[in-house]
Amino acid sequence: MTQTTELQHCETRYFGPVEYSEESVLVFPDGIPAFEQEKRFLAMRQPISEPLVFLQSVAHPNVCFATLPAPAACPGFQLNMAPEDLDALGLEKGRQPAIGRDVLCLTILSLTENAPPTVNLLAPIVINIHTLRGRQAIQTDSTYSHREALPLREAACS
Amino acid sequence: MLVMRRRAGESILIGEDIEIQILHIGESRIKIGITAPKAVLVAMKEVRLVGEENLAAAQLHSVAALRHMLDRLIEGPVGGEK
Numbered sequence: 001m002t003q004t005t006e007l008q009h010c011e012t013r014y015f016g017p018v019e020y021s022e023e024s025v026l027v028f029p030d031g032i033p034a035f036e037q038e039k040r041f042l043a044m045r046q047p048i049s050e051p052l053v054f055l056q057s058v059a060h061p062n063v064c065f066a067t068l069p070a071p072a073a074c075p076g077f078q079l080n081m082a083p084e085d086l087d088a089l090g091l092e093k094g095r096q097p098a099i100g101r102d103v104l105c106l107t108i109l110s111l112t113e114n115a116p117p118t119v120n121l122l123a124p125i126v127i128n129i130h131t132l133r134g135r136q137a138i139q140t141d142s143t144y145s146h147r148e149a150l151p152l153r154e155a156a157c158s
Numbered sequence: 159m160l161v162m163r164r165r166a167g168e169s170i171l172i173g174e175d176i177e178i179q180i181l182h183i184g185e186s187r188i189k190i191g192i193t194a195p196k197a198v199l200v201a202m203k204e205v206r207l208v209g210e211e212n213l214a215a216a217q218l219h220s221v222a223a224l225r226h227m228l229d230r231l232i233e234g235p236v237g238g239e240k
Contacts, residue, residue, distance in 0.1 A: 014221055034209030035216075049224055065215055066224055109227075110215040117227045120215070123208040136212075138204045146211045150227075 012056045013064035015046060025058060026127055029088070032136040033123075038063055041134070043104070043127075053106055055125065065125075067106035070099060073119045073150065078142070079105060081126065085137040089128045103128055110147065122146040 007019040026041045040058040045051075051072045057063035070077040079096045086093050089103070097103040104127040107119040121144035127134040162170060169179040175195050182189040192200050 013218075032208075032212055033205050034212045049221060049228065052224060052228065062218075063216060065212070066219075108212065108215045110211065111217075111219050111223060111227060112214065120208070120211050122204070123211075136208065138202065138208055140202065140204060146207055 010042065010056070010058050011061035012042075012044065012054075013061055014054060015044065018042070018044070020058075023132075026055075026132050026134045028134045028136075030135065032125070035063065043106075052109070055106065055108075066109045066111075067125060068109055068119055068150075070105040070107050070121070070124055073107045073109075074121055074144075074148065077105070077107075077121065077124075079103075079124070079126070079137075080139045080142045081137045082140065085126070085135055088135055089126060089133055090131055091128060097126070097128075101129070109150075117150050118147040119150060120146045121148040 007021055009017055010020055011017050020042050024042065026043060028039050028041065030036065031038045035057075038057045038059065042056045042058060044054040044056055046054075049066075051069060053067050053069060055065040055067055070079075077099070079099060081091075081096060083093055086097070091097050091102060099105045104125075106125040106127070107121055108123075108125065110118045110120070122142065123136050123138045123146060125134060126137045164170065164180050166180050166183045169177050171177055175193075176198065177193040179191040179193075180188060181191045194200055
């Protein structure tokens with residue numbers, strides 16, 4: 001990778017400056033709701049925060065989302081993408097893409113004080129693995145919530 | 159709220175230049191065609207909900223707070239690849 005492309009620098013919210021190559025940039029042509037202008041992200045993982053995946057805006061260091069891979073946030077998670085979303089990502093229209101093989105599927109984590117952490121399973125971030133194009137796919141037909149509680153240890157004790 | 163009854167193929171006008179046409183009525187959903195000026199935002203209501211959730215999720219939290227949350231997950235660290 002280093003011999004073919006020049007590395008660029010990017011300031012990040014949690015991990016200081018990082019280097020990245022142009023072909024590792026995830027492109028969101030429409031941004032995501034409320035962040036329509038953010039079209040380029042880096043997906044970052046760190047051993048200390050496994051299994052979190054951070055979606056870091058290339059343009060704005062302060063814009064960074066903590067996400068969990070959908071299978072980690074919700075075992076057995078089912079994608080139910082609308083035809084328009086499949087089309088926008090260049091995915092086959094007749095079927096749902098396979099997580100891990102066709103697409104990466106990340107769910108945005110919300111941490112609020114004095115409330116259990118939640119993930120947005122209603123609108124996962126879907127990234128075409130082959131083109132690295134991404135989109136937040138609102139799954140209107142699904143039964144998932146935009147504030148789905150994460151399974152925590154304390155809850156299991158009762 | 160104004161309530162109107164319409165059949166497939168019929169339309170509703172809003173103001174001078176917005177038309178909402180009922181294209182198809184299925185068992186559990188209807189297909190709607192919307193003609194509106196470019197300056198008018200047309201979006202599913204869920205987009206606003208998701209936008210608000212994204213804004214909340216983008217609030218600053220420390221890596222330590224994230225770590226604490228992760229430690230409480232039942233499954234413990236799980237890889238995304240299954």
